[in-house]
Amino acid sequence: MEDLILKHVSLEHPANQQSHETEGLSSKHLVVRRGEPFRVTLFFQGRLFNPDRDSLVFRAQLGGLLVKFPATFSKPQSYSQWNAEIEPGKSVRSQSVTVTILAPAFSPIGLYELCLHILTQPRQYSYRIGEFVLLYNPWCPADSVYLQTEDLREEYVKSDVGFLYMGTSKNVIPRPWEFGQYEEGILEICLDLLKISPQHRRNWQKDYLCRSDPVYLSRVVCAMINCEDDRGILKGNWSGVFKNGVSPSEWSGSADILKLWAESKFSPVHYGQCWVFAAVMCTVMRVLGIPCRVVTNFNSAHDTNANLVIEEYYDGMGKKLHMSKDSIWNFHVWVECWMARRDLGSGFDGWQVLDPTPQERSGGIFCCGPSPVKGIRDRHLNLIYDVPFVYAEVNADVHTVIVQNGQVLSRSVDKERVGSVICTKSVGSALPQNVTSAYKNTKAVMPSNRSTDGSPRSRRSYANREEKHTLALSMSLDKTPIAGETISFTVTVTNKENSPKILKEHINAQAKEYNSSPLETFWEVHNLLRLAPYEVKTTVHHITHSEYDEMLLGDGLMNLAVVMQDTGSYERVLVTEEFNITNPLISISMTGNDYVVKNEKREARFLFRNPFHIPMSGVLTVMGAGLLHKKVHSNVSLQPGEIMEEKISFTPKAAGTKMLHANLVFKNRPMVIRGFTTVLVRAT
Structure with a gap:
């Protein structure tokens, strides 16, 4: 037979x-x-x-x-x-x-x-x-990463494009990002990441067995995104000098980073900062099947001594001083992953914070989490992993101190600044979703740049929380600062007593990186003011583009401080504002019909006007997963006021919502100009 x-x-x-x-x-x-x-x-x-x-x-x-x-x-x-x-x-x-x-x-x-x-x-x-x-299977109710609705699975597992939110809480800037999980070879690179992790190399059998648990796997991935303890993907750099590497601001997607890492035989890619670390981790988690989203915490505290207090020091002229190891990042970006927490008992399932940016060690390695968001909100500081650290990032008090010759002249406390807004991309929308209330017992809302009457929001002094003052001080930006334009702001001081006062007004401006203290003063003003009893006096100040242009760093952030000193009583009141200068945008429009059809050739037009007073030159890069086969590059050189117009053809290869976006990286300024548009591609 x-x-x-x-x-x-x-x-x-x-x-x-x-x-x-x-x-x-x-x-x-x-x-x-x-x-x-x-x-x-x-x-x-x-x-x-x-x-x-x-x-x-x-x-x-x-x-x-x-x-x-x-x-x-x-x-x-x-x-x-x-x-x-x-x-x-x-x-x-x-x-x-x-x-x-x-x-x-x-x-x-x-x-x-x-x-x-x-x-x-x-x-x-x-x-x-x-x-x-x-x-992992978010579609399966028996899986510990199960998500209940299709729109959530579409957003947090299948979507390969999204937005990272940066800037400041009063001026949130969306940055397009291609997660790129469908690009050729990305899945295999993510599997390689697991095989070269220290956990696998130390005990491969235990590592394979533990991969059933997303809690375990998320910690492995979190540590492998940075290279501080292993052959991880990214090397962090906050120095502002990016020789022999790529400035973090120039990255626009995860796939390029993951491919460079693999092509270099798993040598770290230079360089990353918090949003790059988080976005790459989001890609890896979505590839492996764990629902993931990128989250931004505005005014994020780095509490090095775990006392839930961040101290900031200023001198009598309003200059911010480097006197504390603690810091407040204008924004800090991490990820949340969705999973059950059977290791913690009931009540802690759902979104978990994971932070791959190397700040502090957790269990001996540079990773953070998974920390249950519910545990952070309800102050369960005894939970693993790293709940106290994340709790401090969103809840620490800020103690602002004015010092002169080693003596404390004034002290104030702000309990609202840290974690003022926490947001992520909305499901099915480009708008940010406010998730602050998930972390904090608050009714915070997404702030606008303007108050309800159309006037700019102001920053008020919190000095009266600690000391009784006879002066009230506030400062407000007249409008959202835009690169190439003059920054205008208003200072208002109120005499709360029935006696005249002679005041010294000191105003100080310093450029800064998003995660560190400001640099040296580049602009300052000193005035003498006279106030009648109960008088309210307003002064308007201007910082011209030529005065701040060369001082601006990649994020366009500035620290502005006003100190008002009573010459009679030596009372001092301080008000500060950290704000970002908005870059102009690249305009993107489609020629022809409003809709786009799969496999039909279309053309897009890219426009940008140089708003600066000097010639600008750089490279324009256009990207679009599912729209363009590969990135398109072109050199750009613009005189002041000159308009760039580029036309680029593309043929969509997949139906659905896609994103066409462009970056203009200047060679003579540490600045990246961006633009994006969503494209709905029909099957026929």
């Missing part, structure tokens, strides 16, 4: 990946999700498959771990084990057999090898029939 010989195997890539929501993740491997069955069809030669005498046993192997399970005609009795069901009907006494394989919803993720043993009297045969990648 002829033997039963395996001739061919179909892993049914298109059908499996469509049903598993993994289309586009890999052209090399079948990609499936745990807790959801996938189909494999076996084609035999020699004779027909006879279930009365032939048995099929599968073996799935992850590294050195393996599991064997027979193929049967019966429905599985338990979904807690690997199983294979032979589809009835045509599979009986046939030369082809279709088998449905199920990996339990708690299986370790990774690249599996699939083998088949054919047991037939009196012989048996073994075949290696292929590989498949197993991912």
Whole structure:
């Protein structure tokens, strides 16, 4: 009698990946999700498959771990084990057999090898029939990363474009970002990341077993995004000098970074800052199947001594001093990942903070989290991992101190500044979603640059919280500062006593990086003011573009401080404002119809006017996942007031909502001009 010989195997890539929501993740491997069955069809030669005498046993192997399970005609009795069901009907006494394989919803993720043993009297045969990648499954209720609705899964798992929010709480700036999880080779790079992690190299067997748990895996990934302890992806740099690397402001997507890392044989890519670390981690987590979103905390405290107090020091002239290891970042970016927290008990499932920016060690390595957002909000400071650190980032008090010759002249406390706004991209929208109330017991709303009457919001002195003062002081920007224009602001001082006063007004401006103290003073004003009893006096000040232009750094941030000193009583009142100068935008428009159709050629127009008083030159880069096959670069040189106009053709290769965006990186200024537009691509 002829033997039963395996001739061919179909892993049914298109059908499996469509049903598993993994289309586009890999052209090399079948990609499936745990807790959801996938189909494999076996084609035999020699004779027909006879279930009365032939048995099929599968073996799935992850590294050195393996599991064997027979193929049967019966429905599985338990979904807690690997199983294979032979589809009835045509599979009986046939030369082809279709088998449905199920990996339990708690299986370790990774690249599996699939083998088949054919047991037939009196012989048996073994075949290696292929590989498949197993991912977490947010579509499966039994999986610990399950998300309930399709719009959430679409946004936090499948979407390959989004926005990072930067600037300041009063002037939030969206930055387009391509997460790029569908670019060729990205899935495989993410799997390589797990294999070269210290946890895997130290004990591969334990690492494979623990990959079933997203809590464990998220910490592994978090530590591998930075390179401080391992062969991680990114090297951080906050010096402002980016020789032999790329300025963090110039990155626009994760795929380029991940590919550079892999091409360099896993040497760290230079350079990253917080939003780059977070965006790359978001890509890796979405690839692996863990829902993830990028979150920005405005006025984020770095509390080095864990006392929930950040101290800031100024001299009597309003200059901010470097006298504390603590700091407040104008914005800090991390990620949230969605998962159950069975290790913490009930009440802590949901969004978890993970911060790959290397600030402090956690368990001996530079990572942070996963910290349950619910635990942060309700002050469960005894929870793992790193809840006290994140709690301080959003809740610390700010003590502002004026010092002169080693003596404290004034002290004030601000309990509202830290964590003033926490936001992420809204589901299905480019607008930011305020999630402050998820972290803090507050009714905070997304601030506007203007108050309800249209006037600019002002920054008031909080001195009266600690000391009784006879002066009230406030400062407000007349409008949102725009690069190339004069900055105008108003200072208002009120005499609260029934006696005249002679005041010294000191105003100080310093450029700063988003995560550090300001640099040296570049602009200052000193005036003498006379106030009658109960008089309110307003003065308007201007900083011209030529006065601040050369001092601006990449983020366009400035620290402005006003000290008002009573010459009679020596009372001093301080008010400060840290604000960002908005860059002009590149305008993007489509020629022709309002809608775009898949596989039909279209043209986009890019316009930008040089608003500066000097010639500007740089490189324009246009990107669009699913729209452009590759990035388009062109050199740009503009005289003051000159307009750039570029036309670029593109042919959409996929339907859905896409993003076309452009960066203009100047060579003679540390500045990146951006523009973006969403493109809805129809299938026909």
